[in-house]
Amino acid sequence: MDEVSSLTVRLLGGSPARHGEGEIALGPAQRQAVFATLALRAGQFVSRKEIIDAVWGERPPDSATGIVYTYVSALRRALKPAGGPLVASRAGYSLDLPRQQVDVHVFEAELERARAHRLAGSHERELESLHSALGQWRGSALDGIPGPFAETQRARLNELRMSALERQAEVALHLGAYRDLVGELAVLVEHHPLREGLHRMLITALFRSGRQAEALAAFDRARETIIEQSGLEPGPELLALRQRVLNDDPALHHQDRPERHRQAHAVPERPSAFVGREFELRRVRRHLAALMDEGRGGTIWLDGEAGGGKSAFLAEALAPARSRTRWVEADELTSAVPLSLIADSLGGEALDDLGRTVTELCAGGPWVLVFEDLHWADEESLLAWQRLHGFTAHLPLLLVGSARPLPRRRTLEVLRSRLEGDVISLPPFDGPAVAALAEETLARDPGGEFLGFAAEYSAGNAGYLCELFAEFADGREPDVTPHSRLATVVEDHLAALSVPCKRTLSSAALLGASFTVADLTGVTGRELRALIGAVEEALAAHVLETEGERLRFRVPLVRDVFAAHTPPAIRAVLHQEIAATMAGSGAPADRVAEQLLQVGDELTARWIPQWLLANVRALSTGPAVELLHLLSHQRNLTEEQHRSLAGELAALLLPETGATPSGSAQPWCAPLHALARVRNRTGPRTS
Secondary structure, eight states, rough: OOOOEEEEEOOOSSSSSETTEEOOOOSHHHHHHHHHHHHHHTSBBBBBHHHHHHHHTTOTTTHHHHHHHHHHHHHHHHHHHGGGGGEEEEEEEEEEEGGGGGHHHHHHHHHHHHHHHHHHHOOHHHHHHHHHHHTSSSSSSSTOOOOOHHHHHHHHHHHHHHHHHHHHHHHHHTTOOOHHHHHHHHHHHOOOOHHHHHHHHHHHHHEEHHHHHHHHHHHHHHHHHHHHSSSSOHHHHHHHHHHHHHTTTTTGGGGGGOOOOOOOOOOOOOOOOOOOOOHHHHHHHHHHHHHHHHOEEEEEEEOOOTTTSSHHHHHTTTTGGGEEEEEEEEETTTTSSTHHHHHHHHGGGGTTHHHHHHHHHHHHHHHHEEEOOGGOEEEOHHHHHHHHHHHTTTSSSSEEEEEEEOOOOOHHHHHHHTTTTTOOOEEEEEEEHHHHHHHHSSSSSOHHHHHHHHHHHHHOOOOHHHHHHHHHTTOOOSSSOHHHHHEEEEEHHTTTTTTHHHHHHHHHGGGGGGBBBHHHHHHOOOOHHHHHHHHHHHHHTTEEEEEEEEEESHHHHHHHHHHHHHOHHHHHHHHHHHHHHHHHHTOOOHHHHHHTTTTTTGGOOOOHHHHHHHHHGSSSSHHHHHHHHHHHSSSSHHHHHHHHHHHHHHHHHSSOOOOOTHHHHHHHHHHHHHHHHHHTTTTOOOO
């Protein structure tokens, strides 16, 4: 097309097509879907099959090809006054239009400019670009336009818009516009109550405006809303923010000079106590020796669960080359900024010419580049990291990356699988390592019983062990009710799990030491196919593991943290309901008892005494005695039930030995022996 069309496309609200000041009527919704498909790929040819897939998906009508032809003909007539931008060829159809005349493309281009300004450290210009990007929105994206392609694009654009709104507020906070932000953030929080980033910024803006009490009230509302709508506590960042507001944390006040971008972090100090991992340590040290002594580069990939001690391990392993090490760490914020990790590690010049930058760096001697938590890295940084891996073949460069199992990223999995380097997985601490860590960190001997409990309860996770040892040092007795600090650490490590997965795990935690998927469907009330995704996510994250045909939490501590998400009163009711379901389905008596014992003194369901009397001889001795003892204190029992339960308890505590109690026996023993003789006539009991 020789002349530029006067057509303006608005897919972010308003009339989709405009010519000058007037609107262009595009016709029915499906015809608009064809137009939107072409507009979103303006300047490119779109085949008829692609249009059919966009409008109808996997089940198009038999006459779809003819319908598309009819729609396109009608669109060409409608757009003719605007210069006839819709053209056809054997390849398909194209909306021959400059991208700056389509609001979606303008929106995305301004977001790219904002990212570039952020990397350059120009927050004022970044804010201008974000304002310009968000100014393209006049309503809802692709409003009323049907089809799977429009649905996917609508979700994508809405998420981009929310990310831009959050970043705009974040930059404005950095620049000191917190007073102006309060009203805007309050509206956003009302419309998007589950976005914790918005809550954090509203609380921060109120605090910086000198409104501490209102900031705390905003936190209370946020927590109440999040629990009500998701069934989960807020994340650790939001919980920690409340304490910072209470403490009047100086770092929470406005800083006059926002940082340009984060430089490489200071290399962590060598840990004061380091035990175990000798085999893995030797592997890293061999690479380090080859680098420092021979100038030979290499790549190390470190796998490990959250809290597994990856940072401490690398700090210990790389200590001999500390002065020649650059260390950066990815997080959720960096994932939204292309190449942010590369800029943090090597400086902004690396964005222009990565090869030249790293070559000049290594010309002065060998270097170690550490990139922690690559599971949060943006796609562009991961691709650049792969290029750095290629440079290690001819430069004195040791490249180190670490990652957790979650969040799962296909780019990360492909990168790891194709890596020609040394992949090291950190194992959990075994018994001797747990004992050695305790000896290094505790001032007094905790004893073998505590060490055994800590090793089993934490499954050898270094971070959890350190927290348990800290609680022991503070004088807290070990138990299976995680204290707030320990629970916060666990929740922080599991923050990447999806909300449906967390809800499923909170229900699973009530099912005992192990459970089946059928048990899970019973307690959640959800169908099997609705649970599969959540269970698979939990297995991939190593939160759950298989035990034959059953599932269980790999770390008992994690199970207790998820169980604690349910308030105690509700937990008591749910355990009794689960036990009733199990009893009704013929589950083994010990598994039913396991549920009932979780209730404690609140065993109020009327079916329990009769069930226990009918199944007491099928139970193991320990659970039977505990349940009989608990029920004997209940007030809602009949006199006959009291006598029967007391008799069964006596039979267990004082089994018949064939001898009559001697005169020297305590007087209170006589009734128990009498009851025992009566109950034991019904048959022997095995434990």
